[in-house]
Amino acid sequence: xENKQTKYIFVTGGVTSSLGKGIVAASxxxxxxxxxxxxxxxxxxxxxxxxxxxxxPYEHGECYVTEDGAxxxxxxxxxxxxxxxxxxxxxxxxxxxxxxxxxxxxRRGDYLGKTVxxxxxxxxxxxxxxxxxxxxxxxxxxITEIGGTVGDIESLPYIEAIRQLRWDIxxxxxxxxxxxxxxxxxxxxxxxxxxxxHSVRYLMESGIQADVLVCRTEHELPKSLxxxxxxxxxxxxxxxxxxxxxxxxxxxxxMLQEQNFDKIVLEGLHMEIKEEADLTNWKNFLHKxxxxxxxxxxxxxxxxxxxxxxxxxxTEAFTHAGSALDTRVGVEWIYSGDLDEENIQNKLKNxxxxxxxxxxxxxxxxxxxxxxxxxxxxxxxxxxxxxGMQMMVLEFARNILGLEEAESAETNPTTPHPVISLMxxxxxxxxxxxxxxxxxxxxxxxEGSKIAEIYGTKEIKERHRHRYEFNNEYYDDFDRAAFRxxxxxxxxxLVETVxxxxxxFYIGVQFHPEYKSTVAQPHPLxxxxxxxxxxxxxx
Ligand code: GLN
Numbered sequence: 448x449e450n451k452q453t454k455y456i457f458v459t460g461g462v463t464s465s466l467g468k469g470i471v472a473a474s475x476x477x478x479x480x481x482x483x484x485x486x487x488x489x490x491x492x493x494x495x496x497x498x499x500x501x502x503x504p505y506e507h508g509e510c511y512v513t514e515d516g517a518x519x520x521x522x523x524x525x526x527x528x529x530x531x532x533x534x535x536x537x538x539x540x541x542x543x544x545x546x547x548x549x550x551x552x553x554r555r556g557d558y559l560g561k562t563v564x565x566x567x568x569x570x571x572x573x574x575x576x577x578x579x580x581x582x583x584x585x586x587x588x589x590i591t592e593i594g595g596t597v598g599d600i601e602s603l604p605y606i607e608a609i610r611q612l613r614w615d616i617x618x619x620x621x622x623x624x625x626x627x628x629x630x631x632x633x634x635x636x637x638x639x640x641x642x643x644x645h646s647v648r649y650l651m652e653s654g655i656q657a658d659v660l661v662c663r664t665e666h667e668l669p670k671s672l673x674x675x676x677x678x679x680x681x682x683x684x685x686x687x688x689x690x691x692x693x694x695x696x697x698x699x700x701x702m703l704q705e706q707n708f709d710k711i712v713l714e715g716l717h718m719e720i721k722e723e724a725d726l727t728n729w730k731n732f733l734h735k736x737x738x739x740x741x742x743x744x745x746x747x748x749x750x751x752x753x754x755x756x757x758x759x760x761x762t763e764a765f766t767h768a769g770s771a772l773d774t775r776v777g778v779e780w781i782y783s784g785d786l787d788e789e790n791i792q793n794k795l796k797n798x799x800x801x802x803x804x805x806x807x808x809x810x811x812x813x814x815x816x817x818x819x820x821x822x823x824x825x826x827x828x829x830x831x832x833x834x835g836m837q838m839m840v841l842e843f844a845r846n847i848l849g850l851e852e853a854e855s856a857e858t859n860p861t862t863p864h865p866v867i868s869l870m871x872x873x874x875x876x877x878x879x880x881x882x883x884x885x886x887x888x889x890x891x892x893x894e895g896s897k898i899a900e901i902y903g904t905k906e907i908k909e910r911h912r913h914r915y916e917f918n919n920e921y922y923d924d925f926d927r928a929a930f931r932x933x934x935x936x937x938x939x940x941l942v943e944t945v946x947x948x949x950x951x952f953y954i955g956v957q958f959h960p961e962y963k964s965t966v967a968q969p970h971p972l973x974x975x976x977x978x979x980x981x982x983x984x985x986x
Contacts, residue, residue: 461646469522481724508756516886749804786814803835836955
């Protein structure tokens with residue numbers, strides 16, 4: 448039985464949204480982990496969706512998937528990429544999840560005789576979800592990021608819950624970090640502290656005194672201003688940190704470390720200041736990322752390109768692989784709905800590789816199919832992920848196997864050639880939320896295949912998020928034409944990876960390798976794809 452007290456850090460945001468709480472939380476996590484502490488990061492999202500799986504990527508950005516199959520906020524991707532450590536179902540909690548469990552308990556009769564209320568029932572459930580992560584004593588420190596901005600009606604129960612939690616477990620075991628904006632008024636050339644003061648006061652009205660302020664700013668904040676903020680916001684001198692706009696998100700941990708952020712936090716938590724974080728590997732990664740010797744241009748063909756956050760994990764995986772190869776990976780965002788027979792050559796002639804993105808529904812599919820064909824015929828490295836792989840299959844069926852009417856059952860359930868079909872276990876599923884094939888599944892790679900060589904092993908586990916699959920009735924037709932089904936799930940035979948023999952790099956995967964790429968461990972498929980693009984460019 449573990450009896451060491453877990454310490455809790457809460458990160459709230461004020462003034463505006465989108466200040467980068469997720470990056471600050473991930474950076475702090477990295478600094479503390481590098482000092483030898485066991486850390487995890489959790490995100491509490493105040494919306495009523497049970498999870499972001501049903502949210503539109505245009506509005507909310509990518510839906511990130513954990514090993515254990517949670518569909519989560521994209522900030523969890525940052526946590527994993529920074530800490531090189533998996534998160535889980537328990538790391539993302541929404542108001543929907545909280546209410547769902549409280550209402551289930553109410554129906555079961557757990558509260559019999561009581562009126563079920565926000566306080567204490569909802570706040571208790573929030574506290575339970577926060578503490579759940581420390582149940583097994585796995586972590587010294589849990590960082591909990593609260594989504595939204597203080598003052599939002601939706602955030603109130605969360606703020607109240609963390610206020611209570613501090614009271615429950617003692618001040619010395621909790622720390623409140625508040626992230627705000629210090630705006631710069633160009634006309635008068637002034638940095639303004641008032642929004643931060645108001646935001647801190649807002650928090651105080653809910654009984655929370657911020658311990659540390661992190662101030663997002665476009666301009667260096669002078670010492671006098673930091674000290675004024677400390678005085679007027681009632682935090683210790685030295686506990687106001689600036690978070691200057693950075694060239695890349697990967698600069699942030701170093702910028703915060705320079706200001707002793709992690710040390711201030713550990714002092715605030717009454718924890719031992721273990722040896723300074725060693726960020727040598729991180730710095731090497733960053734140096735190579737910023738000073739690349741080569742560059743390649745990759746076309747990212749997808750339908751959500753108007754919000755680049757929709758493909759966050761893919762672009763970050765490019766960054767990790769690019770740094771490993773001393774290469775800047777420039778992304779050419781191509782809306783698949785814009786591609787047609789006439790313009791395809793023009794749109795793709797200058798790229799060194801093509802990635803066909805994941806997605807849902809039928810919009811822009813033709814453009815994806817055209818891009819697959821263009822890459823196949825011109826020997827351009829092609830990497831298809833999930834829906835991208837499915838479009839590689841469709842294209843090949845139509846143009847090489849002569850199955851002109853081949854389609855995916857997702858867009859045409861009555862097609863005579865459903866080369867992509869609904870998975871058996873999906874046939875009776877009617878609910879949309881949380882019902883896809885999700886999370887880690889085993890995949891066995893064929894001896895001698897290119898992909899087995901890339902992974903350096905035959906047994907892999909990757910994360911999934913789909914309902915449709917390659918239709919194994921067509922297995923032999925594809926195989927005869929040198930379109931190889933090189934990876935399958937050992938239990939079901941479900942096709943997980945495809946490749947084409949007559950091409951320098953033509954790989955499609957039913958899973959999402961991008962979720963697994965981290966700064967410390969760039970993903971091998973992304974590395975090989977970028978290598979192939981470099982090679983293509985050379986020739
Ligand atoms: N829409 C496809 C399916 O459900 C692909 C999903 C995806 O690309 N994540 O199978």
